[in-house]
Each structure stands twice: as structure tokens, then as C-alpha cells.
Amino acid sequence: MHKKLLIATVPLFLVSMFTYAQTDDSLIIKRIMDEVLLNGKAYSNLYKLCKTVGQRLSGSAGMYKGELWGLDALKAAGAEKVYLQECKVPHWVRGQKEFAVFRTSKQIGGQVFNVLAIGNSVGTGEKGISAQVIEVRNFEELEQRKTEIRGNIVYYNYPFNKTLLHSAYGDAVRYRGGGASGAAKYGALAVIVRSVTGAYDDNPHTGALRYNDSFPMIPAVAISTKDADKLSGFLKSKYHNEELFLRTNCVMKPDTVGHNVIGEITGSEHPDEIITIGGHLDSWDPAEGASDDGTGMVQSIEILKAFKAIGYRPKHTIRIVLFANEENGGKGGAKYAEEAKTRNEKHIMAMESDGGAEYPRGFGCGMTKEQYAKVLSWKKYFEPFDADKFSFSEGGSEGADIGPLQTNFKTAQFGLNTTGQRYFDMHHSALDVFEKVNAQELNLGAAVMASMVYLVDKYGL
Amino acid sequence: MHKKLLIATVPLFLVSMFTYAQTDDSLIIKRIMDEVLLNGKAYSNLYKLCKTVGQRLSGSAGMYKGELWGLDALKAAGAEKVYLQECKVPHWVRGQKEFAVFRTSKQIGGQVFNVLAIGNSVGTGEKGISAQVIEVRNFEELEQRKTEIRGNIVYYNYPFNKTLLHSAYGDAVRYRGGGASGAAKYGALAVIVRSVTGAYDDNPHTGALRYNDSFPMIPAVAISTKDADKLSGFLKSKYHNEELFLRTNCVMKPDTVGHNVIGEITGSEHPDEIITIGGHLDSWDPAEGASDDGTGMVQSIEILKAFKAIGYRPKHTIRIVLFANEENGGKGGAKYAEEAKTRNEKHIMAMESDGGAEYPRGFGCGMTKEQYAKVLSWKKYFEPFDADKFSFSEGGSEGADIGPLQTNFKTAQFGLNTTGQRYFDMHHSALDVFEKVNAQELNLGAAVMASMVYLVDKYGL
Numbered sequence: 018m019h020k021k022l023l024i025a026t027v028p029l030f031l032v033s034m035f036t037y038a039q040t041d042d043s044l045i046i047k048r049i050m051d052e053v054l055l056n057g058k059a060y061s062n063l064y065k066l067c068k069t070v071g072q073r074l075s076g077s078a079g080m081y082k083g084e085l086w087g088l089d090a091l092k093a094a095g096a097e098k099v100y101l102q103e104c105k106v107p108h109w110v111r112g113q114k115e116f117a118v119f120r121t122s123k124q125i126g127g128q129v130f131n132v133l134a135i136g137n138s139v140g141t142g143e144k145g146i147s148a149q150v151i152e153v154r155n156f157e158e159l160e161q162r163k164t165e166i167r168g169n170i171v172y173y174n175y176p177f178n179k180t181l182l183h184s185a186y187g188d189a190v191r192y193r194g195g196g197a198s199g200a201a202k203y204g205a206l207a208v209i210v211r212s213v214t215g216a217y218d219d220n221p222h223t224g225a226l227r228y229n230d231s232f233p234m235i236p237a238v239a240i241s242t243k244d245a246d247k248l249s250g251f252l253k254s255k256y257h258n259e260e261l262f263l264r265t266n267c268v269m270k271p272d273t274v275g276h277n278v279i280g281e282i283t284g285s286e287h288p289d290e291i292i293t294i295g296g297h298l299d300s301w302d303p304a305e306g307a308s309d310d311g312t313g314m315v316q317s318i319e320i321l322k323a324f325k326a327i328g329y330r331p332k333h334t335i336r337i338v339l340f341a342n343e344e345n346g347g348k349g350g351a352k353y354a355e356e357a358k359t360r361n362e363k364h365i366m367a368m369e370s371d372g373g374a375e376y377p378r379g380f381g382c383g384m385t386k387e388q389y390a391k392v393l394s395w396k397k398y399f400e401p402f403d404a405d406k407f408s409f410s411e412g413g414s415e416g417a418d419i420g421p422l423q424t425n426f427k428t429a430q431f432g433l434n435t436t437g438q439r440y441f442d443m444h445h446s447a448l449d450v451f452e453k454v455n456a457q458e459l460n461l462g463a464a465v466m467a468s469m470v471y472l473v474d475k476y477g478l
Numbered sequence: 479m480h481k482k483l484l485i486a487t488v489p490l491f492l493v494s495m496f497t498y499a500q501t502d503d504s505l506i507i508k509r510i511m512d513e514v515l516l517n518g519k520a521y522s523n524l525y526k527l528c529k530t531v532g533q534r535l536s537g538s539a540g541m542y543k544g545e546l547w548g549l550d551a552l553k554a555a556g557a558e559k560v561y562l563q564e565c566k567v568p569h570w571v572r573g574q575k576e577f578a579v580f581r582t583s584k585q586i587g588g589q590v591f592n593v594l595a596i597g598n599s600v601g602t603g604e605k606g607i608s609a610q611v612i613e614v615r616n617f618e619e620l621e622q623r624k625t626e627i628r629g630n631i632v633y634y635n636y637p638f639n640k641t642l643l644h645s646a647y648g649d650a651v652r653y654r655g656g657g658a659s660g661a662a663k664y665g666a667l668a669v670i671v672r673s674v675t676g677a678y679d680d681n682p683h684t685g686a687l688r689y690n691d692s693f694p695m696i697p698a699v700a701i702s703t704k705d706a707d708k709l710s711g712f713l714k715s716k717y718h719n720e721e722l723f724l725r726t727n728c729v730m731k732p733d734t735v736g737h738n739v740i741g742e743i744t745g746s747e748h749p750d751e752i753i754t755i756g757g758h759l760d761s762w763d764p765a766e767g768a769s770d771d772g773t774g775m776v777q778s779i780e781i782l783k784a785f786k787a788i789g790y791r792p793k794h795t796i797r798i799v800l801f802a803n804e805e806n807g808g809k810g811g812a813k814y815a816e817e818a819k820t821r822n823e824k825h826i827m828a829m830e831s832d833g834g835a836e837y838p839r840g841f842g843c844g845m846t847k848e849q850y851a852k853v854l855s856w857k858k859y860f861e862p863f864d865a866d867k868f869s870f871s872e873g874g875s876e877g878a879d880i881g882p883l884q885t886n887f888k889t890a891q892f893g894l895n896t897t898g899q900r901y902f903d904m905h906h907s908a909l910d911v912f913e914k915v916n917a918q919e920l921n922l923g924a925a926v927m928a929s930m931v932y933l934v935d936k937y938g939l
Contacts, residue, residue, distance in 0.1 A: 050641060051641045054640045054641050055640065055641060179515045179516065179918055179921075180511060180512045180515045180516060182863070215918055375837070375897075376836070376837060376897035376899060378864055402643070403839055403867060403897070406864060436836075436837035436864070436897055436919075438837060438916065438918040438919050438922065439916050439918070439919070442916070442918075455899060455900050455903070457640055457676055457899040457900070457903075458897075458899050458900070460640075461899065
């Protein structure tokens with residue numbers, strides 16, 4: 018099919034490089050779009066990543082396989098320099114499958130729950146923990162019931178509020194991130210957290226937690242949304258005094274070595290001014306990290322390929338960065354900014370895609386008001402693709418990996434925004450697989466990213 | 479989960495009906511949104527339709543089961559009057575599985591292709607057709623090669639042009655709709671049409687054709703996109719003279735009786751002024767008609783339920799119509815408009831959802847300039863949901879089923895528009911199943927539709 022379509026678009030490709038100066042930007046953007054939609058490699062790159070590498074949590078064998086995949090993919094896309102940037106990364110290992118069950122009572126003995134240890138958490142050890150479960154709706158209720166907590170397991174049953182649309186995740190993820198230490202403060206032995214998802218099924222969703230050094234580190238698991246309700250049902254019944262047995266086998270090993278994988282094209286006019294574009298290489302272990310963040314990487318890589326295919330030579334140096342360790346440490350993004358500072362590099366723009374590859378609705382723009390005014394003047398180029406919803410935050414960060422550049426350099430930041438309502442159904446769960454990604458939506462995102470990079474590269478910011 | 483979330487939104491529900499006049503429209507729209515997103519029944523209604531009714535092509539047993547499902551669903555949603563409107567519908571039957579194979583040559587004998595008879599087409603009969611295949615890229619090439627056509631099978635290998643985004647379907651569907659008669663004009667025995675889809679797989683996509691009475695009715699099949707390329711490969715090889723054997727067992731039976739299924743709430747102030755909202759009941763036979771157009775029906779039905787749940791009593795009569803026979807005749811929409819004319823009904827607005835339930839990006843608006851100016855003044859209410867992309871066509875039709883009302887009554891028309899890039903991957907194929915629909919996107923579409931109906935009902939157009 019691609020072959021046929023290529024023929025149909027040949028006339029566009031006949032426009033030579035030398036006519037660029039006279040060519041309307043909308044025509045070049047259309048060429049970028051056509052190139053990515055018809056000949057893009059993002060989808061096949063993603064397939065290879067998902068099916069031959071799979072999960073690639075920091076420190077795992079998958080991480081190293083993923084780095085090799087990244088080097089290859091960047092070279093194939095036309096990067097002139099491809100290299101690794103070393104950084105220390107945490108090495109958390111899940112170990113054997115988690116187990117949570119009511120087993121003391123004859124009546125409800127054997128009620129097993131779908132749980133998944135939360136990343137970075139300590140394990141219970143072989144012997145596990147048996148304790149009563151105290152269900153709280155939120156941190157306020159935990160506070161009110163703080164005297165009941167000691168020696169028990171705290172169960173945060175905070176629902177994902179679908180009516181908040183794009184803010185629902187941020188609202189609910191507080192319990193996964195800070196719930197363990199919040200409960201440890203009052204003597205809890207472990208925590209169970211309702212999975213941070215709007216989906217209603219049997220898949221628990223993992224993700225990272227952060228321990229507060231002031232309190233003991235206690236085990237933490239996420240529970241699937243269906244089992245969250247089942248557990249809640251038991252805790253409201255006459256069985257609420259039953260002890261739950263919880264066993265997790267995860268362990269945090271010593272830090273190990275990981276890498277940012279970087280591919281670069283040197284700028285023709287401003288080789289010392291850098292545009293960074295990226296997604297993150299690491300992914301959670303229950304699945305393939307297709308949407309989180311395989312899609313962000315292959316979209317970023319596609320930009321190099323698209324520029325080359327249409328014969329556009331960037332004025333600024335373009336760096337595609339596949340960041341290490343976004344999920345449970347952020348060490349790759351931090352390292353990249355740190356190295357940039359050490360070398361006194363000038364970073365004019367950074368762009369990140371880390372919200373899945375649903376239909377692209379536009380960009381979050383973290384920059385100065387003056388820069389944003391310029392970006393808004395380009396809105397018209399994104400209208401034909403329904404990708405012209407821009408939002409602004411003055412000097413804001415637009416991604417976990419590019420954020421540190423903002424802090425150091427006042428680099429204009431772009432985060433790809435998508436419709437994003439399916440993403441958290443699969444995010445950090447066994448459902449984050451290649452088959453959930455739509456090729457056309459993936460390509461549209463890449464093409465929209467490439468178009469914005471083209472404009473910034475051509476006109477500056 | 480829903481139970482928990484309800485509690486969280488109770489304060490909104492305490493706002494009594496009597497305070498409506500003072501309540502900001504954005505607050506009511508937020509209540510509609512919250513109600514649909516948290517308590518909507520669209521997804522479970524769709525599940526029941528897909529899994530207990532399944533395909534419901536006009537004249538099939540599924541059509542009648544679907545009508546009964548519709549009556550129940552409309553009653554459950556709070557319709558005060560629920561009734562059937564009889565109309566004659568075509569009764570096309572696919573019969574036994576289609577078969578296309580190269581079987582004359584020893585070298586490539588047994589090469590079977592995934593084909594599906596195109597709806598409304600005649601069959602080849604038991605004996606099938608054996609003939610050489612002439613591949614053409616488009617109608618222009620057919621015209622150039624018209625002297626070669628007689629006695630052969632014409633293969634339209636026109637690709638779905640993904641770069642056209644929302645226009646790609648309209649561009650490519652001409653070959654499915656008019657290809658058979660176009661080739662019959664020059665003496666072709668049958669036609670094969672590349673499936674009208676951007677997906678690249680083994681699923682052929684059916685749909686309707688229209689015969690031109692001036693030429694013989696010849697059999698027509700759609701071929702999967704992968705097999706389209708395989709066939710094209712053979713036709714470019716030394717085997718291009720091989721005869722393809724094609725057998726289809728479809729037959730057009732005499733018209734039969736179907737029904738528009740209608741549920742109504744009588745308007746409190748203008749009972750004689752009608753707002754029609756609908757999707758179509760019939761669906762193609764390879765799958766469950768989940769996205770085409772189960773989603774349009776359940777979204778429409780959801781509007782009644784949402785109004786009742788928040789205590790909003792419409793001023794105008796609201797009619798939810800599950801239209802018969804959109805797919806291969808359009809008899810339901812035509813009958814509805816005809817009856818409305820006979821009864822001299824006043825129709826102030828019609829809305830249709832028949833493009834799947836991906837993220838709603840807004841509405842196509844077919845109306846007067848003055849009406850559209852009013853609609854644009856409401857844009858702000860749709861911005862928080864990213865559903866504020868409105869397009870305008872003066873006096874245009876915004877759907878196959880509501881279009882006839884425009885012709886007769888100058889009824890303002892709204893067609894729900896979505897991001898729509900996944901829809902044609904499954905459309906009219908074995909992939910159009912419940913599992914491809916996302917609950918949150920489905921509900922967002924229903925909520926956006928309900929919000930627009932609320933505004934038109936309250937302020938008129």
C-alpha cells in the first residue's frame with residue numbers, strides 16, 4: 018500500500034531543496050505530514066521494541082537491550098552521531114509474583130486479590146505480613162483515624178475521578194506516590210493503593226513511590242479496581258476483622274549503570290544551539306511499555322527520519338534523547354541537564370512526548386510570554402490537523418525528563434498533548450502493549466512534533 | 479467505584495430544580511458531564527447490544543432483536559412514549575462465505591484471497607465466475623483501458639489516502655459504491671475493490687454499492703488490504719494471465735418490514751416543536767456493529783437518561799430515533815422525514831452520531847448563518863472538554879439519517895465529529911466489536927451531545 022501512495026505524492030517530492038526559501042511553510046509542513054503518515058517507521062520501530070525488547074525497567078536486562086535497540090533505531094533514522102551518556106540508575110527488582118489473600122477465616126479463606134508491588138517499595142520478605150486492613154478514602158480520613166493505624170495495613174481507596182479529564186491522574190497518583198510514608202507515620206505495616214486508572218478490570222497498575230526518610234519504609238502494593246471494590250466490600254461486611262496476608266518479594270538493589278541514548282544531527286547554521294527532543298527508554302515490568310513510553314521514543318526518532326526524507330537540513334543541532342530511568346528515579350533527565358550545564362551548552366528548545374500516542378491535540382508550552390506569542394502565531398499550521406490546542410505556563414516544565422533543562426537554562430519547553438482518555442486504562446499495567454497503539458494516531462503525533470521543531474528551527478524562539 | 483464517586487459529587491445534585499433559572503449554564507453542563515461520565519449507561523447498553531444482539535442488517539433476525547433491544551433501552555432511559563415507525567427495508571442476504579482463488583495454474587493454484595461480498599451486490603451463483611483480472615488504479619485508468627474490460631474481472635486498487643485525514647473515506651469509497659456499474663458499463667463480469675480502510679491486515683471491509691440501472695448488475699467483492707497487495711503482486715508477475723475463480727452467494731430478497739425505534743419526552747413549553755437525536759440501528763454482518771453505529775444509538779439514548787438524572791425537563795419535545803436501514807438503503811431516515819412532513823411537524827433541530835465514539839472534537843453544523851452565529855456563542859461551554867471544533871455548512875446535511883429532515887424542513891443539523899482516525903480501521907469489518915470502544919470516549923461524546931441539546935432546548939435556534 019505504501020508503495021502505491023508514494024507514487025501519488027511524487028509531485029511534492031520533486032520540489033527541490035533549493036526552492037525551500039520560496040516555499041510556504043504550510044507546504045513544508047504538509048510534506049512532513051505526508052512523509053510521516055505514508056512512510057513513517059514509528060510503528061514498525063515500536064513493534065520491534067515491544068516484541069523483541071519488551072519491559073526495560075532500570076537495571077534490568079531489558080534496559081540494556083532497549084539501549085541497543087535505541088542506538089540502532091537512531092542510526093537507521095539518519096542520526097550523524099549516536100552515543101551513550103552514562104548515568105547511575107536505581108535497580109529495583111520485583112521478584113516473585115505478589116500475593117494477597119484472606120486466609121485466616123474459614124468463611125472467606127482463599128480470597129485472592131490482584132495486586133502488584135509499587136515500584137521502589139520494600140518487600141514484605143518471605144514470611145509476609147498478616148494484619149487487619151483499615152480502609153481510608155483519602156489522606157484526610159487517614160488523619161482522622163490515625164490512632165487506629167498502628168500494626169495494621171492501610172488501604173487507600175481513592176477513586177480515579179474521570180470527570181477531571183486530564184487532571185484525574187495527578188489527582189489520584191498522590192496515594193501511590195506518598196501513601197506508604199503517610200501511613201508509616203502512624204505505624205502502618207504496609208499499604209494497599211487502589212490502582213490509578215479509570216478502567217474497571219482485574220489489572221493492577223504499578224508505578225513509583227517515594228519514601229519520606231522520616232518514617233519507616235513499608236511495603237506497598239496497588240490493587241486492581243475490581244478487587245479494590247471487592248476488598249472494600251469485605252471490609253464493610255462482618256469479615257472486616259479478618260487478617261489479610263500480604264507477601265511481596267521486591268527489593269531495591271544497589272544503583273547500577275544505565276544510559277541516555279542520544280542521536281544527533283549537527284546544525285548547519287547554529288551547531289552550538291541545541292534542540293532536544295525525547296521520550297524515555299525505561300518502562301514498567303508488567304508489559305511492553307508501548308505507550309509509556311515506547312511511543313514517545315519512536316515519535317522523536319521519526320523526526321530525524323522525516324527531515325532527512327524531505328531534505329530539510331536543520332539550522333540548529335537536533336538531539337534525540339532516549340532518557341534513562343524516568344519511571345522510578347528521573348536520573349536520565351537530571352544527568353542530561355547536568356552534563357549540558359557542565360559543558361555550558363546552549364539549549365534553545367526541548368520537547369517531550371510521554372503521554373501516549375492518542376490523537377495529538379497540541380502542545381503544553383513552558384516558556385516566556387514572548388516565546389509563546391511567537392508559538393501562537395504558528396497556530397494556523399496546526400489547525401488542519403486539529404492539533405492546535407496550545408496551553409501556556411510561564412517558565413514551566415513540560416515533562417519529567419526535559420524539566421531539568423528548564424530549571425538550568427530557561428529552555429523553551431514543549432510537551433505533546435493528546436486526547437489522552439485511553440492512556441491511563443493501560444498505563445503501568447499488563448495492558449501497555451503494542452496492540453493498544455494506533456498507527457495513524459502515533460504518526461500524527463510524530464508529524465505534529467516534527468512540524469513544531471521545523472518552525473522553531475527555522476525562525477528561532 | 480461508581481458508588482464512591484457519586485458520593486463525591488452529591489453536593490452538585492443538591493442544587494434543586496428551582497434554582498435552574500439562576501444557575502450558570504456552565505454549571506448545568508458540568509452536571510451533565512459528571513452524570514454521564516460517572517453514572518452513564520451507554521457502555522453497558524452497548525455491551526448488551528453487541529453481545530446479545532450482534533449484527534442487525536436490514537431484514538435479518540438481528541434487526542428484529544435490535545428493535546426489541548432499542549425499545550427496552552429507551553424505556554429504561556426514561557422515554558415517556560416508546561414506539562415503532564414502520565418502513566420497508568431491503569433484505570440483502572450474504573449467504574455462504576465468499577471464495578476467491580487462483581486455481582487454474584499449478585504454480586499458484588490454491589492462492590485464496592480474503593474477500594467479502596459488497597452489500598446489495600448480486601451473487602455469482604453456485605458455479606462462480608472464472609476470468610482474468612484487470613487491475614486499475616482508479617476510474618481514469620478504467621476509462622483508458624475500457625477496451626480490455628469485457629469478459630474480465632476489474633480490480634480497483636485505489637488506496638485509502640491517510641493524509642486526507644477526515645476526507646480519506648469519502649475519497650476512496652467511490653470505488654466500493656460505484657465501481658461495479660462503472661466496470662459493467664464496459665462488459666466486466668465482476669469487480670474486486672480494495673477495502674476502504676487505512677488498516678493493513680487480513681480483514682475485508684464490506685459496505686453498500688449502488689447499481690446504475692443502465693448497466694448489468696455484476697457481482698462485487700471487497701478484498702483485504704494485505705490481499706489487495708498480494709493480488710496486485712500476482713498481476714504484475716508472470717501469472718498475470720491466470721484466471722481467478724470468484725464465488726459469492728449473496729442475494730437481494732424482496733423488501734421486508736423494518737422499523738425506526740423512537741423514544742420521546744414531551745416538551746414542557748413547546749410540545750409541538752421537536753428535537754430529533756439519533757443513530758442507526760442496522761449494522762453490517764461481519765461483526766457486532768459496535769462503532770457503526772451502536773455507539774451513536776447508546777449516546778443518543780444517554781441524553782434522555784442524563785436529563786432525567788439531573789432533573790432537567792426539556793422545553794421542546796425530544797425524540798431519540800434509532801433509524802432503520804442506514805447502511806444499505808437509507809429507508810429509515812427517509813421514512814422519518816416523510817412522516818414528519820405528512821404530519822406537518824415542526825422540527826427545530828436534529829443531531830446524529832454516526833462516526834464512532836472516539837474523542838469528540840465538536841460538531842458539524844448544517845444550518846443558517848444566523849443559527850451558526852448563535853452556536854458559536856456557546857463555544858466556550860465546550861472548550862473545557864476540548865470539544866469546541868465546530869464546522870459550518872449553510873443548509874447542509876449532517877448525517878445520512880437526519881439529512882432528509884433538512885431537505886424538507888430546514889431543520890438545524892448537528893453531526894458529532896470525533897478525532898476519527900481509528901474508526902475506519904474496523905468499520906464494516908469483523909473488527910467492529912464492543913472491545914474496540916473506550917467507555918470514557920463514548921461517554922464524553924454522549925455528554926457533549928447532551929450539552930448541545932440542552933443549550934438549543936433552552937435558548938432555541
